[in-house]
Amino acid sequence: MVTDQMIREAIPQALNSVDIPELGEKSQGKVRDIYQQQDSLVLITTDRQSAFDVVLGNIPFKGTVLTQLSRFWFEQTKEIIPNHMLSVPDPNVIIGRKCQGVPVEMVVRGYISGVTNTSIWHSYQKGERTIYGIDFPEGLRKNQKLEKPVITPTTHGGGANGHDERLTREEISKQGIVSEELYAQMEEAALKLFEAGTKICAQNGLILVDTKYEFGINDGKLMLMDEIHTPDSSRFWIGSTYTERFEKGEEPENFDKEFLRLWYAQKNDRSPFARQLVQLMERLGGKYQVDELATKYAFTGRAPLTIPEALAVKQELEKIDELLKQLEEARET
Missing domain, CATH: 3.30.470.20 (ATP-grasp fold, B domain)
Incomplete structure (x- = not known):
């Protein structure tokens, strides 16, 4: 299980962008750095976090979670429709077919x-x-x-x-x-x-x-591309x-980036100050529960979540909510 300390220590190494000229022409989206090959694309999922189409900061390990979730779902749904995934040579990288x-x-x-x-x-x-x-x-x-x-x-x-x-x-x-x-x-x-x-x-x-x-x-x-059923593309x-x-009349317990959108919208503040606060959310990485929860517990079922583990996850989510409250109080003062 990834701990808070591991997430904190990983913050300086969070993957913000990639520069590998040898891979070819590069384009950049909100989250992914994409390199053009002759018949394929190298899609590198970074740790960048966006909300309301604004890139807010970086979350350690986020790129790994998104990539591994997409990998799982692409494999699960390939009988419904073909997808672009060819291989996953790295936890953050998918080699995909080039599509129009x-x-x-x-x-x-x-x-x-x-x-x-x-x-x-x-x-x-x-x-x-x-x-x-x-x-x-x-x-x-x-x-x-x-x-x-x-x-x-x-x-x-x-x-x-x-x-x-x-x-x-x-x-x-x-x-x-x-x-x-x-x-x-x-x-x-x-x-x-x-x-x-x-x-x-x-x-x-x-x-x-x-x-x-x-x-x-x-x-x-016709082919499915980009990503599927990740916390960035889904709620x-x-x-x-x-x-x-x-x-x-309460908000449901969410397991995606909607809690970030809700906080951001409630403050009605898209100023640089708000973005700086968001960058301080070092516990945010825990919301994705990194590889263990996202790809093993919640989805693949290879390692079912026990009651003690579920309670531990709940406690982590509550810690994040508390941090958000602290950030709101900091902004008001």
Whole structure:
């Protein structure tokens, strides 16, 4: 188990960026440094952390967790749709097939929630009832389960400063962004992937709230790319406490970066000072529980989480929450 001390000691060595000219032409996203090969890509997942499309700082071991989770999910879902993964030569590196990216992100949502501008709840609480071209009934509450998962597509912001914009299926077709046939394939794949993810997460005590999928074309075939079901691309809640907390009007216990978004949004402060505070969250790495929890306990089931271990994880999460409160108090003073 990775300890707080190990995380603290790793902070100076957190992987912020990579510079290996021998690997070829480099591009940089919010989290990944990508090198172009002739027929493949070298995707190096760094420890950079972003929220609201702003890069906030670095979290030790985060890149390893994201890479290993994607590896697991790519292997679990390859029968649903082919993916770009060729090999994983390093804990932070995936060699992937080079694909022509489809400029639409397929966001699948099983609950009405979220605080970002593209979330359903953000629009619903302002009085909108037709969101992403989908009609929602009156009386929904934040974090309520939807009757069935819905797809809310967005543009692909891309780049370190890119922003995603809302789309509807009709807009995608009229603007010629994606053909109706290709969109139908993406829609079918996204819903099947979400169904598979929901099932595996439920078996391990988690709720897959929502997630995004990115697709590309390789040799004329639709292919899943980028990442899948990671804390950066998805939101997870703890299943055992969801109902009780929902009935009380409390935020669900989350297992992703939503707690960071919530803190950031509540302070309504995107100033450099806020970002400096975020960089001080050395315990944040514990939220990902590094390789042991993310890839063995919560998902693969190779080492089931015992009650003492689960309590230990809960205590770590509570420590993080306490640190966030301290950071808020520091800002006020």
